[in-house]
Amino acid sequence: MSENKKQNYLNHPKGLMSWILTLDHKRIGLMYLVSGILFFFLGGLLALVMRFELAAPGNDVISNEVYNNAYTLHGAIMIFLFIIPAIPGALGNILLPLMVGAKDVAFPRLNLASFYIYSFGALFAMYTIINGGVDTGWTFYTPYSTQSSSNVVPMTLGIFIIGFSSILTGLNFIATIHKMRIPGLTWYKLPLFVWALYGTSLVQITATPVLAITMVLLMLERFLGIGIFDPALGGDPVLYQHFFWFYSHPAVYIMILPAFGIISEIIPVHSRKKIWGYKFIAYSTLSIAFIGFLVWGHHMFTSGQSVFSQIVFSFITYFVGIPTGVKIFSWILTMYKGQVSFTPPMMYALAFLFLFTIGGLTGIFLGAVALDIHLHDTYFVVAHFHYVMQGGTIVAFLGGLHHWWPKSFGVMYNQTVANIAALGVFIGFNGTFFPQFLLGLRGMPRRYATYDEQFVELHSYSTFWSGILGLSIFLAIMNLFWSFIRKNKVDPGSNPWGGMSLEWTHTSSPPHPHNFEEEPVLQHGPYDYDKVIVEKTYNK
């Protein structure tokens, strides 16, 4: 059989309807990927508009009102339309059934429904933009969000709807991981990406319902003046913050846990060495998911909590550092004496280690009550958040895309260009956000379109490098999609990085419509580089 004629999920079945009504997890994953990347570009464009405005102190490019809209939409789009749905939705959907040896997720129809619910919610978000935006910040704090005349309701309605998509995906993944594994694939033989998706899904199903009800209460507050969040009607605006962060702090782990999973796959494969501390990494995922539910108060140190709750929240916050540190050290020890190759996925993994460590350590600064009161609402928080979310999650996401690209789509991108782009992302990222730590320490508050003359140097520096960062990300993604046009096909049986989990050893690239030609039989664990030799095979 010629490789071009081989049946795979991309070319069989054919026709537009076979995509719109597909129940195939790989096709649904691809649809999530494309929509996620579109929203990523949209959110990124808004970020560049803001950086452009901030290149000089005055209102040079956009007005304060437009700036308020830009940062609100940037945050809301990146978080609710890209990071939360796209990584589990795209990489998780494509890979999870392959990694557990299943023909599909547990509920394929529900999976497709999740995608359409997500799209429907995204329509409301897009309507918000067309209708003049929303200016409350992505956190929608009351009482301003109940008074603002901008489009709070369509945006929160969109987030409410997308929440259901997130819950259903989480349910689907948990059921798949529990019940769809092939015989012999026990919990400790699962790839760590599956453990990461498990932790993520647990947080998705337990935290998102609280967000949903919070958004309902916020909308009712605007429609009926129910008084629950409105001090003028006897309510408490801080209760909104408690509800919001009870979801949104765990949501940070919805965003970062899949990234941890991706890194746990890339590092052993590209170092050709057994992962160090498998169980430590697996259990640290679960403990992060658990501790994540107990620390929401650290977002509210300046909201008038009692000193006692501040101390308790601060204390528990430090516990997050333990499982996170365990992961970082395990990854570093995995590379130790391994055959590290500087392939594009590995470049992103190394960038992740560096950037996420900075993001994590500055989180410890912010967890300390006394320091936080000084740093609250400054660029220090902005920089910390972006080191974790962009330097962590998005860099890992790019790494994961490069790692599984030949597997998912059967084509290989230009690796030199990919490495250059990865380097550009790393340098551009540090150039953009490291100055923001300094800005924050010097007292530059976030969410302002104008600033004092003394900050101009650091701000313009940050703006310059943000351009490099934007171009590098664009280059990286275009290089990936260019591989379709280049038609640089990999051999269907190839294993370009020498991976050991089922998706590398038992499926063709791109996979068969039903994933496996015949039911896979597990021969070795996902990281048994000390026991079995797996060749790197690649037709070029």
Next chain:
Amino acid sequence: MSDHNPNAPSHLKHYFHDVNQQYETSKFAMWAFILTEVLTFAGLFVAYIVYRSWYPDMFVDAHKLLDVNKGLTNTIVLITSSLTMALAIWAIQKNNKKLSVFMLVATFIFALAFLGIKYLEYSHKFEVGQLPGLYYSYMGPDAMHLNNPHIFFSIYFIMTGLHGLHVAIGMGLIAWLIYSTQKGNLTSEYYTPMEMIGIFWHLVDLIWIYLFPLFYLIG
């Protein structure tokens, strides 16, 4: 991939090994879904706790404006409907289609009765203006001294309203069960949908078991 086993029952989806795996997966996911439902209501229970601790006297006095008899009747109606739901599952396990359909119809009627009584309660509150938030306008002598009673009614309407929505959705699902059982799609071999909807229905019942004392029986 392996083609469909000609001996496989028609309700077995191709991506499952066997009937048992399919059943276990559905049941597991249903319980996870129940967890999300509990957490949805948990947010509202927290709001209830916060405002009851802020305004303890107002909650006690405002609850006297609710009709305990209607609430009690509804509690009995809903608990009975849980019983008939369980009996419907028991009947289909015994392959007694007729009894199962009868029990499902009874469950549906009880659910309808619950919503009917709820409608009477709501319409009375709409008439006298015991409404959420800014729409609160009740000025009766028993409410003159109350401090922010609209918050009590906001929470009352949101919690019972969300619960009522669940009852209505449950009725839709039960109607579908009646149809498929009557058609013979559900048998003692395969009754997973009935069992899953049964779990959902018991949750709806259980939430009411908490709502009833918290609103009607305080003080």
